Amino acid sequence: MRLKPHLLASAMILAAAAAHAEGELQLYNWGNYTSPEVLAKFEAETGIKVTVTDYASNDEALAKIEAGGSGFDLVVPSNSFIPIFLEKGLIQPLDLSKLPNHKNIAPEWMDVSWDPGRVSSVPWQWGSTGVGVNTSVYKGDINTSAIFLDPPEELKGKINVTPEMMDAISMATLYVGGELCSEDPEVLKKVRDVLMAAKPSWMSMDYGMEDKLATNDVAASMYWNGAVMRARLKNPDVKFGYPKEGYVLFMDSVALLSDAKNVEEAYKFMNFIMDPENAAGLSAFARYGNGIAGSDAFMPDDMKTAPEVVIPEEFKAAGQFIPTCSAKAQEYNTAIWTELMK
Incomplete structure (x- = not known):
């Protein structure tokens, strides 16, 4: 009708x-x-x-x-x-x-x-930014940013660094003993130097590491805890490390x-x-x-009870939220990042 x-x-x-x-x-x-x-x-x-x-x-x-x-x-x-x-x-x-x-x-x-x-x-x-490591490749201490900033021989050429500027620079800042969003030229030079020295040991700077960690296409990555847990559920050799020098919360x-x-x-x-x-x-x-x-x-x-989600007591104090950086600190960070990404 x-x-x-x-x-x-x-x-x-x-x-x-x-x-x-x-x-x-x-x-x-x-x-x-x-x-x-x-x-x-x-x-x-x-x-x-x-x-x-x-x-x-x-x-x-x-x-x-x-x-x-x-x-x-x-x-x-x-x-x-x-x-x-x-x-x-x-x-x-x-x-x-x-x-x-x-x-x-x-x-x-x-x-x-x-x-x-x-x-x-x-x-x-x-969550937190730390390091995901395939422990079938590396059996040493994973609770350190040295995993990607001063890599052990077993991991060289098999490391990914997720290209999130503030996470990477903040982790490097804590590693060299500086304060987040630092404007101190000496601290920032150390941050720049440690990142530039480590880069030749990296395989990639990319996202999407969940499957690559699980299949051992990469052996380690600076990465986020939830994604590392997802990788571990696919491969129990994958573990999440909380760098004792300090790590980022978000x-x-x-x-x-x-x-x-x-x-x-x-x-x-x-x-x-x-x-x-x-x-x-x-x-x-x-x-x-x-x-x-x-x-x-x-x-x-x-x-x-997941160790990636429930932060172990011994590492709780090392976690820090990144503050909103000053314009000067952000300018320094961007300059370091631009050089690193070349």
């Missing part, structure tokens, strides 16, 4: 309204970091279609969004980048009345230095872009991931902690 023209027009209007009500959302996130199961659950419950676009580094995300016209609604920067996004006016303060699950943020992740009171971001995942958080088009959908998504069960779902996929109180009850059993 064909509809009469006026009825057909009404039906088309209703269909369009329903489609708009379902909505869409553009999420800009780190690669291999977003649980397909959690996205499917969100879409089933809300009707909102989420499109995820990947990036590889904080600097890449910042440059893309600062250029304008990205079309993204949400971004997931690391802690030291949240103040930069705010200062540049790229993200907007949150309307907490639209986030009833905001109360689920664990106290230690609420009044954080980079976003006191969590008024501009909500937790995604947190918290990636979701922020609402100032030019977001799908604002209400974005609020629904942020509220959704602060539900303890959904936060645990994100962790179950990426293998990082999440910052939401009550999520432990829904965590996979193998994460509750």
Whole structure:
């Protein structure tokens, strides 16, 4: 049966309204970091279609969004980048009345230095940067940044360094005994020298080391704890080392872009991931902690005791969050990095 023209027009209007009500959302996130199961659950419950676009580094995300016209609604920067996004006016303060699950943020992740009171971001995942090592190749001490900064013979030519500028420079700074975001020329010269001296022993500077560590395509990598756990689940010879000289902690958080088009959908998504069960779902996929109180009850059993996730007591004090560096420190860091990447 064909509809009469006026009825057909009404039906088309209703269909369009329903489609708009379902909505869409553009999420800009780190690669291999977003649980397909959690996205499917969100879409089933809300009707909102989420499109995820990947990036590889904080600097890449910042440059893309600062250029304008990205079309993204949400971004997931690391802690030291949240103040930069705010200062540049790229993200907007949150309307907490639209986030009833905001109360689920664990106290230690609420009044954080980079976003006191969590008024501009909500937790995604947190973890540490250390070293992943295939212990079938190297059986010595892995709890040191010497793994990639002064490599033992067994590892030379088999090492990857993940090209995340602030992680690599911060790990090198701690290794030479300096303070993070240092402006001290003597410290920075040591950082530059140790990195440049180590580089000939590296095989690559790349991402995507989970499978390569597991298959021994690389024997060691400066890398993130969750990804190393995923590699270990494929190959028990892979272990995560916490450098005793100091290592980096991070918290990636979701922020609402100032030019977001799908604002209400974005609020629904942020509220959704602060539900303890959904936060645990994100962790179950990426293998990082999440910052939401009550999520432990829904965590996979193998994460509750995993040495990559539960930091051993002896190494807890060595972990540091990277602060937001001064413009001068950032200029020095960029100069070192530019030379290293040549």
